[in-house]
Amino acid sequence: METAAFYIFAAIAVIASLFVVGQRNPMYSVMLLITSFGALAGLYVLLDAPFTAVTQIIIYAGAIMVLFLFVVMLLNVPREEPAPSVAAGLLGPTGLKIGAVLSGLLAIEMVWALSRLPSRYFNPDQAGQVSDVRNIGQVLFTQHAFAFEATSVLILVAMVGAVVVARKEH
Amino acid sequence: MTAWLVEWLRYLVTPLTVHGALIFIIFNLLVLSAAFMVWMERKVCAYIQDRLGPNRVGYAGWKQPFADVIKLLTKEELRPKAADAVLFAIAPIISAGTAFAAFSVVPFGTSTTLWGFLPEPVPLEITDVNVAVLVIFAITSMGVYGIVLAGWASNSKYSLLGGLRSSAQMISYELSYGLALAAVIMMAGSLSLREIVLSQSGYWFGFIPKWYLWPQLFGFFIYMCAGVAETNRAPFDFPEAEQELVAGYHTEYSSMSFAMFFLAEYVNMVTVSAVATSLYLGGWLGPFLPDWLDWIWFMVKVLALLFFYVWMRWTLPRYRYDQLMEFGWKWLLPAAVLNLLYTAALVLWLQG
Numbered sequence: 109m110e111t112a113a114f115y116i117f118a119a120i121a122v123i124a125s126l127f128v129v130g131q132r133n134p135m136y137s138v139m140l141l142i143t144s145f146g147a148l149a150g151l152y153v154l155l156d157a158p159f160t161a162v163t164q165i166i167i168y169a170g171a172i173m174v175l176f177l178f179v180v181m182l183l184n185v186p187r188e189e190p191a192p193s194v195a196a197g198l199l200g201p202t203g204l205k206i207g208a209v210l211s212g213l214l215a216i217e218m219v220w221a222l223s224r225l226p227s228r229y230f231n232p233d234q235a236g237q238v239s240d241v242r243n244i245g246q247v248l249f250t251q252h253a254f255a256f257e258a259t260s261v262l263i264l265v266a267m268v269g270a271v272v273v274a275r276k277e278h
Numbered sequence: 279m280t281a282w283l284v285e286w287l288r289y290l291v292t293p294l295t296v297h298g299a300l301i302f303i304i305f306n307l308l309v310l311s312a313a314f315m316v317w318m319e320r321k322v323c324a325y326i327q328d329r330l331g332p333n334r335v336g337y338a339g340w341k342q343p344f345a346d347v348i349k350l351l352t353k354e355e356l357r358p359k360a361a362d363a364v365l366f367a368i369a370p371i372i373s374a375g376t377a378f379a380a381f382s383v384v385p386f387g388t389s390t391t392l393w394g395f396l397p398e399p400v401p402l403e404i405t406d407v408n409v410a411v412l413v414i415f416a417i418t419s420m421g422v423y424g425i426v427l428a429g430w431a432s433n434s435k436y437s438l439l440g441g442l443r444s445s446a447q448m449i450s451y452e453l454s455y456g457l458a459l460a461a462v463i464m465m466a467g468s469l470s471l472r473e474i475v476l477s478q479s480g481y482w483f484g485f486i487p488k489w490y491l492w493p494q495l496f497g498f499f500i501y502m503c504a505g506v507a508e509t510n511r512a513p514f515d516f517p518e519a520e521q522e523l524v525a526g527y528h529t530e531y532s533s534m535s536f537a538m539f540f541l542a543e544y545v546n547m548v549t550v551s552a553v554a555t556s557l558y559l560g561g562w563l564g565p566f567l568p569d570w571l572d573w574i575w576f577m578v579k580v581l582a583l584l585f586f587y588v589w590m591r592w593t594l595p596r597y598r599y600d601q602l603m604e605f606g607w608k609w610l611l612p613a614a615v616l617n618l619l620y621t622a623a624l625v626l627w628l629q630g
Contacts, residue, residue: 135362135430136364136365139365139423139427142423158407158408158409159409159412162412162413162415162416165417165420166415166416166419169416169419170416170419170420170422170452171449174422174423174448174449175449177423177430177445178426178442178445178446181430181438181441241409
């Protein structure tokens with residue numbers, strides 16, 4: 109049952125993510141990304157981490173994607189130009205070549221990082237404890253207090269920056 | 279004869295069927311409560327405006343919502359030529375789906391065995407998640423997509439403006455909503471709605487119930503303001519402001535897909551009231567009634583809040599859009615933050 113659920117959620121996440129990139133209508137891309145986030149939340153539930161799942165939905169699917177949608181709607185980008193074929197991309201302009209190189213590097217990095225993860229992190233018995241709201245709060249405000257505060261200042265700076273950029277000159 | 283029937287029915291009692299039956303019952307109760315709300319709204323608004331309201335179908339017009347549903351079902355489904363077919367179709371589904379899904383973690387009574395019919399007591403809620411409050415918050419925050427997509431997919435200027443307004447409004451009021459919830463969570467020390475309700479049992483001085491309404495009076499006010507804004511009801515009904523936007527995001531909808539938005543709005547109102555009842559008014563707790571009838575208290579409290587909703591709609595005029603944003607960001611949000619600080623101090627003081 110759980111294995112079947114895992115494969116269903118994983119398949120939805122992967123297929124939706126692929127279509128996000130393959131889609132020409134930005135509105136559909138946004139919706140598919142939300143679908144992918146929902147499937148990821150399902151995976152978190154299967155990992156016995158309901159708090160992580162719910163925060164995933166609230167923050168990513170609920171807050172950030174609404175902003176994305178807002179921007180897409182305001183700009184009203186009807187449709188992107190069809191992308192040239194893969195072969196043309198590799199031989200095409202420099203920007204595309206750099207993109208291809210970077211995505212190749214990213215794939216290599218991912219494989220490298222995953223292969224070096226020690227297996228002791230995957231202890232299923234600890235999953236419930238780690239995702240407990242009380243524990244997360246405790247760790248966040250004691251052990252990682254500095255990183256937490258630094259992140260909040262960073263977000264504040266980004267907000268002020270956005271206001272300055274968006275403000276009309278008088 | 280009946281004994282034989284009961285024996286036969288017992289064979290059907292498995293966790294799966296019991297759960298299925300519970301979901302079926304709650305789903306239908308929500309649909310019925312939406313129908314009842316439509317009737318109540320029309321009746322109350324009629325009395326407020328010194329009219330009679332619906333009175334042709336059934337006693338005092340109580341069959342009116344059912345007649346309306348039949349009318350809507352038999353109407354033609356129209357779609358504008360320039361509309362985005364896929365998103366136009368799924369927008370009402372998202373709206374109604376999220377509205378119903380949010381109720382799945384709301385408890386409305388202790389438990390029942392149906393007079394000994396069931397082998398073990400079944401708690402009166404679909405599921406008890408230990409992060410229930412956050413689940414409700416997450417699902418209601420998904421509800422905005424139904425409105426935004428409807429506005430965009432209709433490809434009409436009124437719809438688009440309604441969709442844009444609703445997304446801006448819901449983002450703004452979600453913050454105050456979440457902070458009001460956080461204050462109650464701090465007092466109860468739990469995210470489960472059932473535990474929050476149970477932590478409100480008992481009386482002060484023997485007669486004042488220990489509801490969170492009293493220590494959280496401002497929190498309750500903030501929650502109700504944000505809740506009215508989240509459900510797009512007057513005086514915050516900008517996404518469908520008739521005088522400015524025809525009907526806002528559902529201008530282009532007809533037949534059942536229009537009815538689904540309507541249904542979603544009323545079910546959302548029921549959910550917001552039910553959550554307010556659990557968080558601030560002690561849920562199903564109340565005097566006089568035996569344990570197995572405690573859901574009546576829950577219904578009475580929810581009904582009172584729903585009446586308040588309708589009363590407010592027909593009493594207060596709509597805000598102006600800049601006033602709405604100003605109220606949300608400059609008054610409600612600071613008030614919610616102050617309420618959170620005050621609650622933190624209160625909790626620390628109570629713990630000694």
